[in-house]
Amino acid sequence: MTSKTKVAVLISGRGSNMEALVRAAQDPACPFEIALVLANKPEAGGLATASAAGIEALCVDQKPFGKDRAAHEHAIDAALRERGIEVVALAGYMRILTPFLVDAWAGRMLNIHPSLLPAYPGLNTHARALAAGDAEAGCTVHLVTAGVDEGPVLGQARVTVLPGDDEHALASRVLEQEHRLYPKALADFVRAL
Numbered sequence: 001m002t003s004k005t006k007v008a009v010l011i012s013g014r015g016s017n018m019e020a021l022v023r024a025a026q027d028p029a030c031p032f033e034i035a036l037v038l039a040n041k042p043e044a045g046g047l048a049t050a051s052a053a054g055i056e057a058l059c060v061d062q063k064p065f066g067k068d069r070a071a072h073e074h075a076i077d078a079a080l081r082e083r084g085i086e087v088v089a090l091a092g093y094m095r096i097l098t099p100f101l102v103d104a105w106a107g108r109m110l111n112i113h114p115s116l117l118p119a120y121p122g123l124n125t126h127a128r129a130l131a132a133g134d135a136e137a138g139c140t141v142h143l144v145t146a147g148v149d150e151g152p153v154l155g156q157a158r159v160t161v162l163p164g165d166d167e168h169a170l171a172s173r174v175l176e177q178e179h180r181l182y183p184k185a186l187a188d189f190v191r192a193l
Helices: 016-025 046-052 069-082 098-106 125-131 167-192
Strands: 005-011 032-039 056-059 088-091 109-113 135-144 153-160
Touching: 005 016, 005 046, 016 032, 016 046, 016 056, 016 167, 032 046, 032 069, 032 167, 046 056, 056 069, 069 098, 088 167, 109 167, 125 135, 125 153, 135 167
Parallel strands: 005 032, 005 088, 032 056, 088 109
Antiparallel strands: 109 135, 135 153
């Protein structure tokens, strides 16, 4: 049997997409393993979830680095390399990356975004889709590049916008699709490496 690709998941909060990846990785046929969950905030709830699942949970707290984002990312990069990480999956990691980390992991860093890119990069995606009167919303898995949410699309899932939807209702249905899409897109990506 070939060894599984070692994936690190970067989070900033509760880590529900990380949990979906962890569940997928438990399938013996899954081509990846979650070898590390790394957060930039010590209060990130996903750290406890990862630890409870037997996965190394590490916080590289952004606060001691102040405004020096590159120094923070050098510490993250060192942690990833020390553990032999091969692919990085951003899952609710709420920091815009500097060119250093993007370039260091070019072609090996994925992100999930709660819109049908290229529509609505950045924040407040559901409110923007509702304000525009869109008939569909959804989520996108893409490779991370220097531009925010601009990398090549690896997969998308669509959700119909229903009459009476508010941000919360739409976000909830999109999140369900994220939890299906991300494990599949990551597995497909890893198989193609």
